[in-house]
Amino acid sequence: MAKFLLEIGVEELPAVPLLKILDKIEKSWGELLKKYRINSDYKFDYTPRRLVVRSENFPLKQEDETIELFGPPLNIAYKDGEPTGAALGFARKCGVDLSKIGTAQKGKAEVLYYKKEQKGVEVGTILQDLVKEWLGSMEFGKMMRWGSLQEEFIRPVRWIVAKLDGKNVDIELFGVKSADASCFHRFGSETSGEVDFDNYEDKLKSNSVILDASLRRNMVLNQIDAIEKEHNVSVERDRELLDEVVAITEYPTALLGSFDEKFLELPPEVIITSMKEHQRYFPVFKDGKLTNKFVVVSNAVTDDFGKIIAGNERVLRPRLEDALFFYRNDLKRGLKTDGLELVQFIDGLGSLTDKIEREKKIAEFFYNYYQDRLQKEYPNKDIKALLIRAVELAKADLMSEMVYEFTELQGLMGYYYAKALGEDDLVALAIKEQYMPVGDNAPLPSTLFSAIVAMSIKLDTLLGLFSVGKIPTGSKDPFALRRAVNGIIKIVLEFDLDFDLNKIFENLTPIYQQFDTGKLKEFIFERIYKISKVNPSVVTAVLASGETDINRIFKKIDALNTIVQSKEAKEIFTTFKRVANISKDLDLDGDLSVNEALFEKEQESELYSAFKEAAGREYGSYLEKLKALFGLKPILDSYFDNVLVNAEDEKLKQNRQHTIGQIYKAFRDIADIKEVSV
DSSP, X not given: OEEEEEEEEESOOOHHHHHHTHHHHHHHHHHHHHHTTOOOOOEEEEETTEXXXXXXXXXXXXXXXXXXXXXXXXXXXXXXXEEOHHHHHHHHHHTSOGGGOEEEEETTEEEEEEEEEEOXXXXXXXXXXXXXXXXXXXXXXXXXXXXXOOOOBSSXXXXXXXXXTTEEOOOEETTEEBOSEEEOOTTSSOSEEEOOTTTHHHHHHHTTOOOOHHHHHHHHHHHHHHHHHHHTOEEOOOHHHHHHHHHHOSSOEEEEEEOOGGGGGSOHHHHHHIIIIIIOOEEEEETTEEEEEEEEXXXXXXXXXXXXXXXXXXXXXXXXXXXHHHHHHHHHHOSOOTTGGGSBOSTTSXXXXXXXXXXXXXXXXXXXXXXXXXXXXXXXXXXXXXXXXXXXXXXXXXXXXXXXXXXXXXXXXXXXXXXXXXXXXXXXXHHHTTTOOOSTTOOOOSSXXXXXXXXXXXXXXXXXXXXXXXXXXXXXXXXOHHHHHHXXXXXXXXXXXXXXXXXXXXXXXXXXXXXXHHHHHHHHHHHHHHHHXXXXXXXXXXXXXXXXXXXXXXXHHHHHHHHHTSTTHHHHHHHHHHHHHHHTTSOTTSOOOOOGGGOOSHHHHHHHHHHHHHHHSOOSSHHHHHHHHHTTHHHHHHHHHHOOSSOSSHHHHHHHHHHHHHHHHHHHXXXXXXXXOO
């Protein structure tokens, strides 16, 4: 065992592609060690200019390996005592004469068998291949070539250090040979020098390179803490931005800069977006409000950061000047949809103007669907007109100069423009929240009004794309239809809304080209399985009941899942699976009348009386009803012990089957219990 150091030196790595695969880079090295039969712990580090692997105990030699090879069965390997081509081919594969091949039992057959010991080689002789394969496994996306090389990597490789047991290991990649020297910080006291395993990290640090990313992160956070304390401000610690800053600096220094107060006329998000997305600056707040300050993290090594601060202030100013110009121009123009008729939405679905018209019809339908609740929640407003207005203006900011420059601000700028131009607060907020939720754990619309606008927009996209055959297949979902369904479901559940798919499709599909709504319903049901995160058979049982209201489906799933999760579930369902089996050939929608005069045993009267009492009661939830129905278990057990359902007398048989059928049907109104697996 020996100490091992590998450093791949490169020109500055782009932060985002690097961060996306950082875990895979580290994991890949470990997988390759296993592949090459090298048993070693290791530590992976990175800076913008280097990828580093170090091991305290690295084997000088591969582990030996026992290789077992199994060949064809004997009845195929030999015919009439003579070896066949299969036997000879197996011997060639093993690299030995057939006489060296033995036999072994594999399953029920005796097969040809060969076992050999493969000695491990010196690790230094295979490191070239291992490192090359490691770099080749890094899928950054967009790669580049340089010089006359045909090989590709994310950035040019400029130096390699590979040391095992204190000695240089000969490696040549991308035309670069390994050597003893590493490159340090571009502006450090020394820009390069010899390194070895023991002094490596200290040598880098003394030359302004902090190897450990967690230490660089802590440096930045501590410096931000100091800025906050000194200037009595708070700095937004955006995690993704912090990751990027750590990935692009080798010796970070957090600095406080400022910009002209006149730019605070802009919506805060415009300033923050401009600073974070384009400049990687952290926004600064005081008393909860954005100030005309920012924090930039420099990678420079100097005693005077004044010029660096001034330079960053100069770079930011023209961006904010442009933003202010766009903002004032947009306010003069107002929120108008002129021009959206020229913007194509999807082939077969017309322009964005056409989409807006469909969304308005959907919003009007939802107004009628939820009219009582809307009037109760907004008693003094013309909600129908406001819904139409919100949908009409939702995409107006796409024609603004600001959104053209900052596409990520669509919706948000519409909100600010609507507020500034005197639109109703409900309309402005709905424009802002129209895309919510944008992800699995993202915020939902904050009001019922905004929720209906968001659902109208998502539902048009869903119905429209299905109507022109743009249906997701496999993992491909270019129009994010799965996310649209997830969003609708989450909104429905959050606001406890009725959402009957049959009723909705019946009323809204005439707006579109004719298509198979069954496929869309199946697509939505698939998302229910994903979102529910319960035993899948519970979802299957509820869907088998024929329920098509999304809200009721989830309430039924929650109720049934509570029963399934109970300790008594297996015992309970043993009884009720019998109920389902007896009822399987009955027409549950037909005549299931029971003649109590035909009851011969007290268990029949007891069961039917208990069932009628349970079925006739009003319940506050599906869970209460299920508990009452499952509470029939002891009476049912007694019934099955004492009553022969399939009696010889046809009238008795039918009467008893109908008794059990009515119980099964009461369950099926919530879920088909025969589908549940516990």
